[in-house]
Amino acid sequence: MVTMQDVAERAGVTKQTVSNVIRGRGAVSPATAARVRAVVEELGYTPNLVARSLATGATRTVGLFVPTVAGSFYASIVEEVEDVLDENGYHLLLCTTRLDGGRAKRHLAGLTSRSVDALLIAGDRDLIDHLPLLAEASFPVALCAWETDAPDRFPMVTIDYERAGYLAGRHLRELGHERVTVLASPDHAPRVAGFRRAFAADGLTVPDTAVHLAPAPTPAGGFAAATAALAADPGTTALFATHDVLALGALEAARAAGRSVPHDLSIVGHDDNPEVGASRPALTSVAIPKREMAREAIELLLRAVTRSGAPANSIQLLRPELVVRDSTGPVGARD
C-alpha cells in the first residue's frame, strides 16, 4: 500500500503538501503541484479513506435500513438512495432488518460508532423499539416510508397514506360503488381510514365486517383473504387491497369465484408496483412517489451532514396519485 509519505518523499516535499495538492486546498505553486501529481500517477497512489475518516470525522458513508430488499417498493428506495449518494460522492451501507429486531439492534450498535455520517430508516416494523438508541447518535437520522405513528424525535419524509386510501375510496365512489370490501395488511390502518373517509363523505359507512386482514403480504395471502371476503359478502361490487400483491391474489380469487373484473368486481391496489402492470386486467392502483420520497429523505440528510446541524424536526408528506387502469369500472357495468 503506497502512502502519502511515499509520494511526498519521491516528490521531494512534505506529506502536508501532498495532502494540499490532492484536495486542492491551501497554497501550492503550480510547479510543485504538477510534480506531486506526476508522482501520484506514477506510484498509483490512492488516499486511504479510513485514515482520512479518522482525521476528519466523516466517513462519506450513509447507512440505510430497510425491512427487506425483495419487492420493488424497497428495491426502488435502495436504488434511488444510492443514486443520490453517488451523485454526492457517498457510499451506501445497507442493512435489511428482515423482521429481525436483534439483527437491527446489532447493526445499529455498529453504525453508532462513527462509521456512518447519516442514517436513513425506511419502513417500520422491526426497528421501532430500538430507535431510542439513536437519540444520542452523533449523526443525523431520518425516517421515511413510515406509516404507523413514529417517534417524533426524528425528521420524517413519508407518504400521505391516509390520502392514498382516500383516493382509492373516492375513485370507487365516483364509479358508484357502495358495497365494498377492503383487504388490508395489519400495518395499513391509515390507508383504511382514508378509504373510509371517502365513503363517509357521501354518508356511507364501510363496516368493520367488510375489512379483511390478509394472513400474509403475498399473492397467496391476498387470494385467501379475497376468497373468504367474497364468500362472506357476495354482494360486494368493489375491493380495495392496501397492497398490490394482495390485489394480485384478489384478481385470482375473483377469477376462481367466477367473477369478471371489472364487470362484476372492481379492484383497486396500492403502491403501483411495476410488476403488476402486467396483470390481466391491468390493475388500477394508487401510485406512491417512492423515488421522490427516498430522494427527499436522503437529500435532507446530506444537507444536515454538510451544514452539520441537526435537521429540522419536521414531517414531509408526499402526495400519492391514483392510476386508473382496467381493473375498475362503474358499478353494475355488466348490464
Next chain:
Amino acid sequence: MVTMQDVAERAGVTKQTVSNVIRGRGAVSPATAARVRAVVEELGYTPNLVARSLATGATRTVGLFVPTVAGSFYASIVEEVEDVLDENGYHLLLCTTRLDGGRAKRHLAGLTSRSVDALLIAGDRDLIDHLPLLAEASFPVALCAWETDAPDRFPMVTIDYERAGYLAGRHLRELGHERVTVLASPDHAPRVAGFRRAFAADGLTVPDTAVHLAPAPTPAGGFAAATAALAADPGTTALFATHDVLALGALEAARAAGRSVPHDLSIVGHDDNPEVGASRPALTSVAIPKREMAREAIELLLRAVTRSGAPANSIQLLRPELVVRDSTGPVGARD
C-alpha cells in the same frame, strides 16, 4: 464522543488496559476488568470502528456489486450475502452498478482504498472492463453469478448455466418435443448451448432461426419476442425462455395467439423466480440455487480474509434443478 482514554482515566488505568479488557486479550486481573467494564457501562462507551480499522487494517466491511437490486434474483443474493456477513459480524457496502460503467468505476476506486476487507461481484455486464483495476487490490475479490467468460484472475462461484439449458431441453425432449423455439437474452449463450446439446443428443438440431433475442428482459420484451416467434414458426410445440420474465410475456403471447398452454404449447422458464409461481398456468422453470451460490461465494471470501491469503483461484459450479409445473406437457397432448 467518549473515547477509550476517557474510560481509562475514570477507571484509573491505561488506554491499553481498557483495550485489553474490551477485546478480551492480554492479561487483565478480574478486579481491574470488572472496574473497567463498569466505567464503560457508565459512560456508554463504544469503540470507534474507524480508529480500530486504521490500526488493524481491517474494516469488517465487505463490498458487494450487483447490476441491480430490483428483481428477485439479485435481491435474494443481496439478502443471503447480508445474512452470512451478519453471522460473521461484517457490514455490507452495496453498489448497484445499473448498467453504468462510470458509476462502477467510481465505486471501485473508493473501495480500493482500504475501505473494504473483501469484494464480491455478482453478475457481469457493467463491470467486466474495470476488473483489471482490481488485479492489484489488497483484499480478496470473488465473482459470482457469472455466465459469460470471466477473467480467470479471480475465484468464481456460479451456476452451471449450460446444464440449466440442458435440463430444460432434456425435459422437452422427454415430452417428445422436436420443433422448439428459444427466447433468449443476449447474455445467455451458455443456456442456449446447453439446450441445444439436449436436442443434439437425440440427433436433433435447434436451428438459429428458432432462437429469438428478446428486446428487453421484461414481460413486454418476452411478449414481443414470443409473438414474433410464434408468427415465424407456427408449428413450434415448445418454447424455452432463458429468463422467467420472458416466459411470463410468452405466456401472454401464447394466450393472445389463441394457443393454450401446455396443450398447444409448452413453456419452460429459467431462474424459478418466486413471482412467477403465481402465474397461470404455473411455470415449469429451471431453478438455480442462488442463495447457496451467494453463501458459498461470500464464505469463500471470508475464509480468505481470515486466513489472510489469496483465495484459491478456482471455479465452483452449482447445479441447477428443473422444477416441473403446469406449463409443460407431452407434445400433441391436445389429441
Next chain:
DNA sequence: ACGGGCTGATTGACCGGTAAATCAAGTAGC
C-alpha cells in the same frame, strides 16, 4: 539474600491522513 520465571499493567511508536501554527523568502510601501 539473590537471580529467574510469571502476571498484570504501562510505555512509546505507529496506522495514514488532516488542521493549525510556524517559518523562509520574495515583494511592497514609505
Next chain:
DNA sequence: GCTACTTGATTTACCGGTCAATCAGCCCGT
C-alpha cells in the same frame, strides 16, 4: 534600507485506537 504583507512550504500536534517492548512486583527455588 527597514518594516509589513504575501506566498509557498514545513513543523507539530492530533484523530482513537492497536501492537510490541518494557517494567514492576510477586512467588519460587537454592
